[in-house]
Amino acid sequence: MPRTILVVDDDPHIRQLLVFALAKAGLGAIEAADGEAALALVEVQQPDLIILDINMPRMDGLEVCRRVRADSQVPILFLSSRDDEIDRVIGIELGADDYVVKPFSPREVVARVMAILRRVAAPAPPQPAAATIAQGLLRLDMDGWRANWADVEVPLTVTEFSILRLLAAMPAKVFGRDAIIDRLHGPGFAVTDRTIDSHIRNLRAKFANVGGTDLIETRAGIGYALGPCRGEQPVA
Template sequence: MLQRILIVDDDPHIRELLAFALAKAGYDCREAGDGEAALAAVAASAPDLVVLDINMPRLNGLDVCRRLRAQGELPVLFLSSRDDEVDRIVGIELGADDYVVKPFSPREVVARVGAILKRARPRAEDAPVPVQTGRLRLDREGWAALVDGRDAGLTATEFQLLAVLAAAPAKVFTRDEIIDRLHGPGFAVTDRTIDSHIRHIRRKCATLGLDDAIETRAGIGYRLGPCGAAR
């Protein structure tokens, strides 16, 4: 079955442009012109990913993302204007997987949609072995980060970032190295986006009593923390 993408934007030209590009790439596309219509579309037939504009009438994209996150971990790709840096950061804090700045290339949107869905869909043939560090367990088949057996509720991007650090627990990763591992060399993601994902992972783990999931090395980057176990 084709993976279903819900395109949410109050500009019909942008919806048409993205629907054409995504359909050409092999996706089944649905459209919504505002936030309320988007929530109704998700409730009627859950998509595999939502492409979500931030500035919309009748419930903006941030509020839509907040409500979607309250229901589950549906992947979200934000569309934002160049002057909406604060909104983009807030969107990442809410759990969005990525964002694209307007004006954008439809090819870039298709590439980012594909990258998010790939991260969210583990390959069964890989039969990944769970990783255990202290109180943290990464179930790579189920794409779940478990603290004392309780799911931290990470998004696909957050889980993949944590898995990058866990794959080499003694290594301090620069932000550029993390971006390369997540998206591939040359992918346009800012350092601030990585920092936002890190904060989100820390907050979710901290709600389960794990305050040392990720360590910061000033001026360098991040590495996996002791996760409740002495180093």
Template sequence: MSTILIADDDGHIREVVRYALQKDGLKVVEAADGKQALERAREHRVDLAVLDILMPELDGIEVLRALRQRGPLPVVFLTSRAEEIDRVLGLELGADDYVVKPFSPRELVARVKAVLRRARPAPKESAAPEHLAWRALRLDLERHECRWDGREVQLTVTEFALLATLLRRPGKVFTRDELIDRAWGPGIAITDRTIDSHVRRIRKKLADAGATEAIETVYAVGYRLKDDNG
């Protein structure tokens, strides 16, 4: 059973989220502010954190930075302003997803479960590769590691899922809807802006490691991994 940390200073929101997650079979621990969120994360083996951006003591972004220093914990942000999306997804450390208040508990549960699926290694199949490669880029699907020329590239679970999708078919143009289906699953409403923010972060991280021309934009269609044979 996965354990979810909910951090929000609004007790009613915590109650609604807790009920929805527990109803779906997930274990929940709660925090009323950022400082308490870090304490709960130390006390429990947390699989994913749902963080409000505006919290007392430490805000959600400060909590995210502290959590990521300990390891690649998946994070879903709660935000009351849609214009914060780029700020949330464009952070150096990056959130995996976000939900804008007011939100449907069912939608939040669906997004949490989608991120959890991406965070788990895929079940082994005899024909399924354990690694994906392109030039000096290597993705270890079992360890959830990304490296360029041996140098580790820190990706969120969402960024990893999107990059793995592109690496499986170099040269193929994936529409944003196709990327959403593969990274989040069908039936979840994700904006083009969200996909673009994630791809922008992947590009920057790869460029910082030395891979400057990996992902190409196909205007009005989507994205593809550059095909060296094309």
């Protein structure tokens, strides 16, 4: 069955453009003209990915993202008419997986959608071969896309899990931001360093809440590596 993409934008022309481009790529699409309609469709239709405009009347895309993330980790790609870094960072911190600025090329949006969907379907890294990666108190379930710290599950977005899986599969390696981008999206994919930093900051914050204060190390001038993952046992 084709993947279903929810397109949320108050501009009918943009919705029509994206639905057509997604259909050409073999993807199914459903539409919502506002945030309330989008939330209803997420609950009923359970789409595989959401393309979400930030600047909508009544309920903007940031609020929609907050409500979706309360009980779902469905991938979210934000659309915005502004290229302000603050919007980009806030969107990522709320749990978005990617961000495209208007005006955009429908081909670029579809490429980013396909990249996110490939990450969801991607097999586990070749090392280790087991379906679970265990490093200290960290456990990653490759098949279930679940992350646990000392038996406490930590909800992650697709991109957050993909980054952590990359670091945990090769704990002795330090990854530069460009290397992380290439592993997630492929060479030449336009993602800013600040976006990767935001995802890393989200990972650290989520695991710190359950005692994982040493999840990811920063190697100055080089990049990121998995930490010792000893942390602290969560308080009962």
